[in-house]
Amino acid sequence: MTTSGDDRSVRARDIIGSQVVTGENSSAIMKGVKVVLPAPETVDVxxxxxALRALLAEMRVPDAGKLDRALQDAEEEAAKPQPDKDEVGGAxxxxIKYAKAADDFSGHAEKLQQRIAPLVSWxxxxxxRIAIAVGIAV
Incomplete structure (x- = not known):
């Protein structure tokens, strides 16, 4: 990588599957991180x-009320004896839509992936598509 002046070009070899971010205080989310999903029957929904609620509480979400109501919808439906998985998935x-609007989303992306992956399996x-929305390739 060159370091002179305003030239931020990158010259490298053998960086397949890596990220290169230029600029000062820049951040990025790596898309398409391959995750092996747990068996659905092993997931403690x-x-x-x-755990997802606790993680989301740490984030600065503009529509926190809407996010909370969506998460509450998911929790209520999942608690039923025969939950409608489409209702939970929609919630x-x-x-995810509201969480992605958080100004600190990229800083929490990896933790979100860890919480979303088991739920997607279930x-x-x-x-x-929920997994894909947070950068997980399944």
Missing amino acids: AGELA LERV LGANWH
């Missing part, structure tokens, strides 16, 4: 949603 899509293949 209530525990994962509680989680709203959660929801099933119809909901892999």
